[in-house]
Amino acid sequence: MSETHLAAPAKPLVxxxxxxxxxxxxxxxxxxxxxxxxxxxxxILGPSGSGKSTFLRCINHLETMDQGYILVGEEQIGxxxxxxxxxxxxxxxxxxxxxxxxxxxxxxxxxxxMTVLENIIEAPVGxxxxxxxxxxxxxxxxxxxxxxxxxADAYPRQLSGGQQQRVAIARALAIQPQLILFDEPTSALxxxxxxxxxxxxxxxxDQGLTMIVVTHEIGFAKEAADRVVFMDGGVVVEEGKPAxxxxxxxHPRTRAFLSRFI
Amino acid sequence: xxxMHSTSGHFDASGTARQRDxxxxxxxxxxxxxxxxxxxxxxxxxxxxxxxxxxxMEWSVVAQYFNEKTVLSGLGMTLGLTVVAMxxxxxxxxxxxxxxxxxxxxxxxxxxxxxxxxxxxxxxVQLLFWYNLSTLFPxxxxxxxxxxxLLSWNTNDLITPLTAAIVGLALNEAAYMAEIIxxxxxxxxxxxxxxxxxxxxxxxxxxxxIVIPQAMRAIIPPxxxxxxxxxxxxxxxxxxxxGDLLHAVQNIYNATFQVIPLLLVAxxxxxxxxxxxxIVQGAIxxxxxxxxxxxxxxxxxxxxxxxxxxxxxx
Numbered sequence: 001m002s003e004t005h006l007a008a009p010a011k012p013l014v015x016x017x018x019x020x021x022x023x024x025x026x027x028x029x030x031x032x033x034x035x036x037x038x039x040x041x042x043x044i045l046g047p048s049g050s051g052k053s054t055f056l057r058c059i060n061h062l063e064t065m066d067q068g069y070i071l072v073g074e075e076q077i078g079x080x081x082x083x084x085x086x087x088x089x090x091x092x093x094x095x096x097x098x099x100x101x102x103x104x105x106x107x108x109x110x111x112x113x114m115t116v117l118e119n120i121i122e123a124p125v126g127x128x129x130x131x132x133x134x135x136x137x138x139x140x141x142x143x144x145x146x147x148x149x150x151x152a153d154a155y156p157r158q159l160s161g162g163q164q165q166r167v168a169i170a171r172a173l174a175i176q177p178q179l180i181l182f183d184e185p186t187s188a189l190x191x192x193x194x195x196x197x198x199x200x201x202x203x204x205x206d207q208g209l210t211m212i213v214v215t216h217e218i219g220f221a222k223e224a225a226d227r228v229v230f231m232d233g234g235v236v237v238e239e240g241k242p243a244x245x246x247x248x249x250x251h252p253r254t255r256a257f258l259s260r261f262i
Numbered sequence: 263x264x265x266m267h268s269t270s271g272h273f274d275a276s277g278t279a280r281q282r283d284x285x286x287x288x289x290x291x292x293x294x295x296x297x298x299x300x301x302x303x304x305x306x307x308x309x310x311x312x313x314x315x316x317x318x319m320e321w322s323v324v325a326q327y328f329n330e331k332t333v334l335s336g337l338g339m340t341l342g343l344t345v346v347a348m349x350x351x352x353x354x355x356x357x358x359x360x361x362x363x364x365x366x367x368x369x370x371x372x373x374x375x376x377x378x379x380x381x382x383x384x385x386x387v388q389l390l391f392w393y394n395l396s397t398l399f400p401x402x403x404x405x406x407x408x409x410x411x412l413l414s415w416n417t418n419d420l421i422t423p424l425t426a427a428i429v430g431l432a433l434n435e436a437a438y439m440a441e442i443i444x445x446x447x448x449x450x451x452x453x454x455x456x457x458x459x460x461x462x463x464x465x466x467x468x469x470x471x472i473v474i475p476q477a478m479r480a481i482i483p484p485x486x487x488x489x490x491x492x493x494x495x496x497x498x499x500x501x502x503x504x505g506d507l508l509h510a511v512q513n514i515y516n517a518t519f520q521v522i523p524l525l526l527v528a529x530x531x532x533x534x535x536x537x538x539x540x541i542v543q544g545a546i547x548x549x550x551x552x553x554x555x556x557x558x559x560x561x562x563x564x565x566x567x568x569x570x571x572x573x574x575x576x
Contacts, residue, residue: 060460091464099462109457113475113552123461126471157554175461 013038013073013179013210014059020067021054028054030234031068036179036212041205043221043242044214046231047257052214055231056181059212060101061094072101073178099127102172102180106187108164110156116143116167117152120174128175135174142170146200162193166200173204180204182213218261222246230254323523327514328530336510337531343496343506347431348489354432355439360469362444373440380437386498389430393502395421427499435492442484446477478550486543490536497528507531 014036021029028051036042044052057063059070061078070077078094079086089097110119120139124130130138143149146166148159156164165185172180182201186194198220205211205224215221221228221242228245230238230253238251249255280286313319327333358376361369380388396417405411450473458468500509511524518524 062456062460095459095462095464097462098460101460103457103460105453105457107453109453111454111457111472111476112554113550122471123463126467127462155552171461 012036013040014212015071016055016059016068017070018068019055019058019065019070021051021058021063021065028234029058029065032231032234032236034229034236036210038178038210039208040226041209041211041213041224042227042229043225044212044229044231045216045218045221045257046237050231051234052231053183056183056212056214059179059181060098060103072097095127099123099175100178102175102177104165104168104172104180104182104185106184108156108161108168108188110164110168110171112156115153115155116148116159119156119167120171123171123175139170139174142173143167145173145203146170147196160193161189162196165189165197169197169200169204179210179212182211182215184214184216186215186217218246218258230257232257318522319526320520320523323520324526324530327511327524327527330514332510332513333507333527333531336505336507339505339510340493340496340507340531341535343427343431343499343504344489344492346428347435347496348492350428350432351435351439351488351492352485354436355443358436358440359443359447362440363447377437377440380434381441385430385434385495386501388434389426389498389502392421392426392430393423395426423499423502423504426502427496427504431492431495431499435488438488439485442488443477443481446479446481447473449480450476475550479547479554482543482547482550486539486546489543490539493535493539494532497532 012035014034016032016034019029019032020027030051032051032055034042034055044056046052054063058065059072059077064078069079075097076086077097078089080089080093081087110116111122114122117136117139120142121130121132121135124135124138125132140149140152143152146169148163148166148170151159151163151167156167159167169185185201186197189197194217198217201211201213201220202224213220213225225242227239228242229236230245230249230251232253238245238249238254245254246258249258314321358373361373362377364370399417402415402417402420403411404413447469454472454476455465455468458472459465463471496506497508499506500512503509507528511528515521515524
């Protein structure tokens with residue numbers, strides 16, 4: 001039993017067990033176990049190729065996995081237990097599961113043919129069946145929150161990278177998800193634009209959102225994470241409170257990784 | 263005094279800053295270009311004169327038949343055929359493009375075969391083939407393969423010049439449109455589909471809302487070409503006695519022997535239609551360019567800047 005379980009007796013929102021994934025001959029994930037409690041901010045660190053992005057993409061079934069399982073809330077991602085047998089879900093059921101999980105991508109991936117406002121209300125109106133006026137109202141308040149209210153009618157190409165990523169965050173929030181996944185949200189940004197995105201994310205962390213963040217930003221992990229998970233070679237090498245993992249790393253691979261940032 | 267001076271001394275740095283300023287440089291007239299342009303204009307004028315002044319053109323006959331009833335009904339048939347064949351061609355082409363990109367290898371192979379066959383044989387041969395279908399299949403039957411028949415028709419009742427023309431043009435068009443649409447779909451960043459799906463869109467919705475609107479930028483210009491080709495391709499159906507624009511003027515000149523002026527009537531109508539289509543295509547392209555910070559704007563700015571600088575020349 002890990003310490004986090006004792007601190008938060010509530011059922012974990014995300015529960016990953018023994019997750020394996022291979023691409024051809026390359027085994028990327030070799031038995032990942034991870035629990036994320038409601039309201040928790042988990043930062044996954046690790047060198048490139050450690051499998052952290054792949055694991056994140058397994059959580060909303062953008063990648064299929066070869067072994068193990070992931071539960072989000074009450075449901076198993078991509079599969080359902082009927083009687084004693086496990087069945088693969090159909091495309092519609094998988095889409096419904098994904099619609100509960102927000103995601104922010106490294107390359108922002110805004111829809112370039114839509115304005116900022118249209119980007120944000122697309123899923124609420126088209127997938128969740130909200131009324132357009134209602135969705136727009138929420139979109140404006142989210143834009144306010146990420147400091148881009150006046151950009152509602154701009155097209156993504158007219159925004160800086162940092163602004164685009166903040167819109168992408170607002171888009172992920174607009175579906176009112178129970179969980180948001182961040183896949184290296186600042187890696188594609190110019191150094192001077194990283195700060196504004198991290199500030200927005202820190203703000204979300206303070207408001208009790210459940211977040212799983214794959215990043216190289218040690219500073220963000222230190223300030224905003226409830227827990228830091230260090231991955232290398234497809235396994236979780238070390239995890240714990242940021243002060244412990246970042247301050248007093250136990251494992252030599254964690255120490256080697258962190259030494260590059262000091 | 264000069265404000266610019268060489269520090270290395272390797273090159274001649276004499277002359278004032280104003281003399282060196284490229285903004286005041288003399289223009290270098292493009293003499294070969296001017297000469298070539300003059301030759302082209304001269305030849306063009308001569309050609310135009312030959313056409314207008316040639317009594318064999320019989321412009322009065324052109325004017326007489328331009329609005330003639332059978333010509334106009336032929337024109338209507340040409341337009342109708344174009345619209346119907348293009349509509350079926352685009353829809354079937356979209357279906358073929360989707361199956362060509364699907365994960366199912368049997369569907370992929372089937373649409374590949376279809377495209378290969380219809381692009382690989384001449385349209386004229388296909389039309390003659392459809393028109394003479396009854397000699398190959400005297401009856402057309404709808405049913406389950408190797409199972410019971412549900413509906414059955416006499417082929418000669420089904421295949422008229424009109425249906426043969428529509429089927430021939432549409433099926434041929436579908437093969438070309440499939441390749442155009444497929445190219446458009448794969449030109450869209452794959453991450454767009456992935457993002458849409460991550461937000462819980464089904465594949466169909468993601469294609470409709472996210473991928474296809476972006477693919478349109480790549481699809482519209484060649485589709486415009488196809489539409490213009492289709493307007494002209496419909497003239498081929500005159501060989502199976504379909505009463506299109508060309509067939510209408512042929513009927514008239516077979517009786518009056520005024521071949522050239524009547525062909526001119528057809529030419530002018532074809533040009534009118536294709537010109538209108540060109541303008542419409544431009545408007546549609548601009549609409550789908552939304553969100554693209556235009557590559558047009560900088561070019562316009564640059565052009566606007568040059569004359570302004572030229573005016574300052576002393």
